[in-house]
Each structure stands twice: as structure tokens, then as C-alpha cells.
Amino acid sequence: MDLQKNITDATTEIFETMIMVDIIAGDPITEKINNFKCSVSGVIGLAGSCKGMLAIHLPDKVAMSITGSFLGMDVTEVDDDVTDAIGELANMVAGNIKMILDEAGNNVTVSIPSCVHGEEYTMDTVSDSQRVVIPFNIDSGQFLVELQIKN
């Protein structure tokens, strides 16, 4: 499975069709990133014939700008609108990845999303799984999409 391509295709499509913001995908990040500062992380579980998790990690200002574009309003703080939007963003990207995985012969379903926000927190997955992290750049900054899959 080419997880890098799956993440890039799924994320790019959501940004082009739902958020209407131009994004550029970078190369996968190989070092471990688990510590986030003043950030918002949308997380959703994948279960079924392969299981895993998808997370989107955004600095506060990037999360606010994406929410602003998504909802068509000015956003000046990380409020419920932002955490709802980022949870929904994780849900949409995971839904796209599910379709790609299913086309490759899997049968995957997604959980409900959750959203974490804080000044400083760590996020780790407890599992021996294949892990890919892709950085994406938009005008307001960079965010990460992380996919972990265990067959």
C-alpha cells in the first residue's frame, strides 16, 4: 500500500473541493513527531480488515484559518467552531482514505472523530504499525497528516 500517495490524494481532494484552499504536499517526515505546542489535532480511528488511526495536527493559527475558509467567517480563537471543524476535517480525510483502501480490496470503517487542543501535549500511538506523516503547506502555514495502519 502506498500510504504516502493515499494521504496526499485524500487530503488534496478535501482541500480542493471542501475547503477551497490551495495546498502543497511535502516529503514524508521520517523523524518521530509526537510533541505539539499551541496546536489542534483531529483524530479518528480506522477499523475493519485493517486497523489504524488518522490524525491531522495543525498549529492554532493554521487551524483557525482553515476553519475560517471552511465556514466562511472570521475566526480569532480556538473555540468550538475550530475543534468541530478540525474533527470534521479528520473525518473527511479518513473517509477518502477509506475509499482508497476499500478500492484496494480492504473493508475499512471509521470511528467518530475527536479533537485535542492544548498549549503543549504529546500524542502517541500504541501499536506496531506502519506510520506515515506528510507535511502540507498552505498560505497560513504548515500542518501534518499522520496515518498509521496495522494489517
Next chain:
Amino acid sequence: METDLQQQIIDATQDVFDTMLMLPITSGAALADKVYQFKKSVSGMLGFSGDIQGMLTIHCPQNVAFGITEQLLGMSVDSVDEDVKDTIGEMANMILGGIKETFLNQGTDISLAIPTVMAGRSYQVKGVDYASWTTVPFYLDDGEFLVELKLKTLN
């Protein structure tokens, strides 16, 4: 689904503490309010899907997470290291494993994702508003922890 979610959380959590940790706990009444804000805590989160979609989360203050880890691994811990994160993720896995069995006996089949563990000085964990929340507090010598079950409600 006609189920007493509060009782299922209590039964599954109690079972893990009785059989895996041999640590006495008592449960309180389900909380009326959602709890979002956590300080100096460790949270293990595990999503599931199938006949019903949802997420189970266990939120432990650091010292409670240390106590559980020490009991499970038989070693002393004093920082939120890999052992503590693995343990709290595994707690979510074991508790949801128990709930999954009860669901299955009621004809509801779910599959589990992989656990994610958050830790930090101060963080919020939000859900989505199309989910029901059941949060049960548990008490042990080291303090209190919460087990929260969110289920997607039919739109």
C-alpha cells in the same frame, strides 16, 4: 440499542482492574456534564466502528497513570514515559474489549481501531455534537480517573 451504558462501562472497567491489575476501585455515578479540560493528565483513546461508531477514552491524572502502570508492570515510574503511555493505551484497549463482548452478546458487532495516547500539562479533548457521552468516574487510592464512552447517535 437498549443498553445501560453506564453499567457496561462499570462492568468492563471493574473487570480489567480485578483481573489484570488486582487493584480495588469504586465507581461513582455517571457525570451529568461533559469533561473537556485535563491538566497534568494522560488520556488513552480508542475508536471503534461497525454496527455502531464511537470512541472510548480513559482520562487519568498523572499520579493515577503512574499507579496503574506500576501495578501492571511491577516497576516504579515517575515520569510520563513510553511505559506509562503504553499502559494507558492498553487500558483503553482492554476496557473497550470488555464492552465489545457485551455489545456482541446484544447483537451489536464492533471492530476496534488502534489506541492513541495524549499527555500534557493542559489540554482539551472535544468530541462531536452528534455523539452521546457517558462518563463514569472511578476512585482508587491514587485518586480519580474517568472512563468516557461516546456513541454516534442517529442523525
